[in-house]
Amino acid sequence: MKIFSAKNWSALFIFFLILLASGIFFVGTAFAGTLSCSVTTAAACTSPSVVILRMSGSGNAHAELPSQSTAAYANNVVCCGGVTDLSNSCSGSYTTVLKLSGTSNAHVQQSGSYSQSACISIPSGAAPTVAYVAGDQSCTPTYDDTLLSMSAASNAHVGNETAYNAASNYKICATAAGAGGTITTDIVDASYVPVSSPTMAMSAATFSFTCQTKTGSFGTASQQIYVNNNNGANNGWTLTLAAQATTNVWDSAGTDYDFNDPTGSGCTDGSDAGDSVGGQMTVDPSVATLAIGQCDSCSTANISKGSSAAFNEGVTNTITLLTATAASDDIGDWTLQGVSISQKIPAEQPAASDYNINMVLTVTAS
Numbered sequence: 001m002k003i004f005s006a007k008n009w010s011a012l013f014i015f016f017l018i019l020l021a022s023g024i025f026f027v028g029t030a031f032a033g034t035l036s037c038s039v040t041t042a043a044a045c046t047s048p049s050v051v052i053l054r055m056s057g058s059g060n061a062h063a064e065l066p067s068q069s070t071a072a073y074a075n076n077v078v079c080c081g082g083v084t085d086l087s088n089s090c091s092g093s094y095t096t097v098l099k100l101s102g103t104s105n106a107h108v109q110q111s112g113s114y115s116q117s118a119c120i121s122i123p124s125g126a127a128p129t130v131a132y133v134a135g136d137q138s139c140t141p142t143y144d145d146t147l148l149s150m151s152a153a154s155n156a157h158v159g160n161e162t163a164y165n166a167a168s169n170y171k172i173c174a175t176a177a178g179a180g181g182t183i184t185t186d187i188v189d190a191s192y193v194p195v196s197s198p199t200m201a202m203s204a205a206t207f208s209f210t211c212q213t214k215t216g217s218f219g220t221a222s223q224q225i226y227v228n229n230n231n232g233a234n235n236g237w238t239l240t241l242a243a244q245a246t247t248n249v250w251d252s253a254g255t256d257y258d259f260n261d262p263t264g265s266g267c268t269d270g271s272d273a274g275d276s277v278g279g280q281m282t283v284d285p286s287v288a289t290l291a292i293g294q295c296d297s298c299s300t301a302n303i304s305k306g307s308s309a310a311f312n313e314g315v316t317n318t319i320t321l322l323t324a325t326a327a328s329d330d331i332g333d334w335t336l337q338g339v340s341i342s343q344k345i346p347a348e349q350p351a352a353s354d355y356n357i358n359m360v361l362t363v364t365a366s
Contacts, residue, residue: 035128035144035176036082039160042074049081050088052097052147053118056105059163060151064104065116073104076160078148080120083128083176084365085234087121094121095130097147097172098158109154110170120174123234128176135169143173183232185239185363188224188335192294198223202343211267211347219288219337225361226293227322228333233365236302239322239336241283244358246313249275250343252352257345259357260311266344272313277346284308284340285321293333302328308340318362326366 039058045051054064054073064073066088080086090096099114100106106116110132120128131143132153139146149164149171150156156170164170187198200223202216218241219225227239249256258279263270266280285306292298306320321339 034082035080035086035174037078037080037145037147037174039076039148040079042077045077045079048086049079050086051077052080052088052120053078053158055148055158055160057159059159060157061159061163062104063098063100063106063108063118063158065100065118068104070104080145080147080174082144083122084232085123086128086176087123088119089121090117090119092121092123093127094119095127095174097130097174098150107155108150108158109156110150112154122176128174131173132170133173134167135165135171136167137171139171139173142175144175145173147172147174183227183229183237183363183365185361186226186228187361188226189222190224192226195223200341202341205345207349207351208345209347211264212345213342214345215343216341217337218283218339218341219335221337225321225336225339226333227336227363228293229324229329229331231331233324233363234330235326236324236328236366238320238324238364238366240318240320240362240364241339242318242360242362243311244360246317247273247275248357249277250279250355250357252355254352255350257349257355259343260313260317262310262312266310267346269346278344279346280310280312280344282308282310282340282342283319283321284342285319285336287340288321288336288338290322291335291337293335295329295332298329298332298334300334303334305336321361324366 051066055061055076056073058076064070097118097120098108099112100108100116101114103116135149146161148158149161149169150158151164151169187195189195200216200218203214205212205214249258257277258275259281261270261272261278262280267278269276269278288305290300290305303322303324309316309319
């Protein structure tokens with residue numbers, strides 16, 4: 001951090017990287033979801049959950065493919081969800097759960113010559129894992145969940161999770177760890193190595209009796225804003241910037257000032273909660289440079305930069321830097337440099353060299 005004389009000050013961003021997917025916060029990497037399955041009714045298994053298998057009863061039952069609609073099989077279906085774009089299709093990245101002797105009224109086998117297959121899948125990436133454990137064993141925590149149980153390895157009847165619980169029986173386990181990949185954001189150097197303590201310095205300002213505006217540039221060749229979509233956001237994603245808390249201020253050992261108070265065009269204190277200081281920050285990603293990262297075959301098509309916006313507590317707490325549509329690359333990485341940051345500094349703000357504010361980058365899978 002550059003230190004200025006007593007009549008000057010400098011301002012510093014300290015960035016903490018947090019990842020958001022499907023409404024859950026993760027640090028660093030997020031999976032597409034944790035597989036969650038239960039035996040319920042067909043009517044209760046609603047999108048985005050899918051039916052993997054239909055059964056004639058909760059135990060000692062025959063099986064039916066999910067594409068069938070026999071009324072007697074509607075009260076006991078294996079219903080799974082919790083994973084982005086989960087499907088019962090035997091295509092894409094799929095795993096066979098069971099082989100069936102027919103489309104309905106069928107016996108089942110783990111593998112073999114039966115002509116029909118019940119599958120679990122995602123569009124691409126690492127396919128879900130299916131395993132068969134002894135009926136007196138538990139699927140968790142080794143696997144995400146239990147799908148159902150079966151009486152034997154072949155020519156078998158099926159039932160719910162607890163129907164067949166002897167050592168000679170089988171539970172069918174499944175997991176989706178890694179299914180759908182990951183999406184992450186970070187601050188990286190020119191070699192794409194994460195910067196351990198990323199910072200962004202604002203331009204220096206001289207003490208003034210009037211309100212003034214100073215600027216900075218977020219994202220440089222040595223501290224790039226970085227997004228890596230490794231098949232973790234097939235329906236698009238959004239990259240945003242926000243303070244660690246809406247009550248944060250530019251903090252120093254002396255007098256603080258605000259980043260989200262629009263009063264007096266950002267120059268004076270208003271009625272915002274948690275502080276009695278003025279000041280407002282504006283972020284303009286439209287002037288930044290979006291580029292492909294390490295991926296040779298990727299494109300910036302269908303990724304758009306956000307427009308200029310100012311933080312306003314309770315109104316604009318988050319500012320969008322990038323938005324990727326579902327048509328953007330499902331596997332790719334990108335950098336962003338030169339996001340314009342401007343800050344209104346209240347009149348007579350004391351000079352200091354230690355002003356800083358904690359900011360958060362968040363990438364959200366659509």
